[in-house]
Amino acid sequence: MRILIVTEAFLPQVNGVTNSVLRLLEFCKRSGHEVLVIAPESENAPKDYLGFKIKYVPSIAMKRLIPMGLPKKYLEPFIEGFNPDVIHLASPIFLGHYVARLARKANIPTVSVYQTDIAGFARHYGLTVAHNTLKRWVARIHSTTDLTLAPSGWACRDLENSGVTNVKLWQRGVDLVNFTPEKRNEFLRNDFLSKRGAKYVVGYVGRLANEKRIDDLAILNRQPDIQLVIVGHGPAEARLKRELSNAIFVGYKSGHELAEHVASFDAFVHTGKHETFCQAIQESLASGTVVVGPDSGGPTDLIEHGKTGLLIDTADSHLLLHSIYALLEHPTLDLMQIAARKSVEHRTWDFINESLIEHYRDVIEVVALRKELVA
Numbered sequence: 001m002r003i004l005i006v007t008e009a010f011l012p013q014v015n016g017v018t019n020s021v022l023r024l025l026e027f028c029k030r031s032g033h034e035v036l037v038i039a040p041e042s043e044n045a046p047k048d049y050l051g052f053k054i055k056y057v058p059s060i061a062m063k064r065l066i067p068m069g070l071p072k073k074y075l076e077p078f079i080e081g082f083n084p085d086v087i088h089l090a091s092p093i094f095l096g097h098y099v100a101r102l103a104r105k106a107n108i109p110t111v112s113v114y115q116t117d118i119a120g121f122a123r124h125y126g127l128t129v130a131h132n133t134l135k136r137w138v139a140r141i142h143s144t145t146d147l148t149l150a151p152s153g154w155a156c157r158d159l160e161n162s163g164v165t166n167v168k169l170w171q172r173g174v175d176l177v178n179f180t181p182e183k184r185n186e187f188l189r190n191d192f193l194s195k196r197g198a199k200y201v202v203g204y205v206g207r208l209a210n211e212k213r214i215d216d217l218a219i220l221n222r223q224p225d226i227q228l229v230i231v232g233h234g235p236a237e238a239r240l241k242r243e244l245s246n247a248i249f250v251g252y253k254s255g256h257e258l259a260e261h262v263a264s265f266d267a268f269v270h271t272g273k274h275e276t277f278c279q280a281i282q283e284s285l286a287s288g289t290v291v292v293g294p295d296s297g298g299p300t301d302l303i304e305h306g307k308t309g310l311l312i313d314t315a316d317s318h319l320l321l322h323s324i325y326a327l328l329e330h331p332t333l334d335l336m337q338i339a340a341r342k343s344v345e346h347r348t349w350d351f352i353n354e355s356l357i358e359h360y361r362d363v364i365e366v367v368a369l370r371k372e373l374v375a
Helices: 016-031 075-082 094-106 118-124 128-144 153-161 186-193 214-221 237-243 255-264 279-286 317-328 333-342 349-374
Strands: 002-007 034-040 052-057 059-061 067-069 086-090 110-113 147-150 167-169 200-205 226-231 248-251 267-269 291-294 309-312
Touching (some): 002 094, 016 349, 034 094, 110 128, 214 237, 267 317, 317 333
């Protein structure tokens, strides 16, 4: 199959969109599919990935949100020259919308993947007008494509409520070999605890940005028996280091190092309320680490309340503190840790991407039928 991937984010930028695209490219390499990638340009960007060529377009950074690729007229003959069987639009905004319209004109099947709640981010920053405008804009983009894949039930409903009718659920995979309870490192955990003589290690993994609401962890930062560990980097890092002065900031981690940190937490906490999925929660569950997360967005599909963690209003500091202790001191915590791992054991990246290929085939068939009816 000839697959054109148009993504709004790619290496060296690392986020959920980039991660999903990389896992798809690796799957396509093993499966023998031919792939071409179109992505926003950035400094130190690779010329190819696993031998797949990458075509870069100029990019801009939308203030406080995410960088986006700019549409260019030369893309039309470029796409025609590749002659794809299907076009995969990863978190489409300006670039993805432009390519979707080109594809519709050329009768090329399109599958768009909804991953970033940019409207929710705008609302978090108090930009209510921008929130409403962006919500309509995102709905318009996905309505232009033949199929929209959303990562959670919440995301599916959110799109449908905005008028998008072509939505199906497509969740994310997790590396079950890397993220495993076996990566728990007692030496690393004890090293964290030794800073203040705490009893428990509670961790957060993710981008250090205002919309993640990491400030909500302040109440945990004040507890003498809890050592807060923050993994990641981002624009709010300097401020958070001042405000969460007792926390240990270890910076960005990936691969084995990240898995080791996550498995060594006694509990994982995530406070972002605008997550369409939240891969960090899924990786924590795979590591056998119980989770406290927001009772909104993608986490509601991942956390089984009372079984693998707790879904709460993480903005309520007293409830957050109570919930963390409820997990850490739960009499059957060991059983919850086992349940956490089991809850995601079926979600290998191969399984997830095999289902994506089936979605491609369905869309190709639908568009072929549409061509016949028009003819």
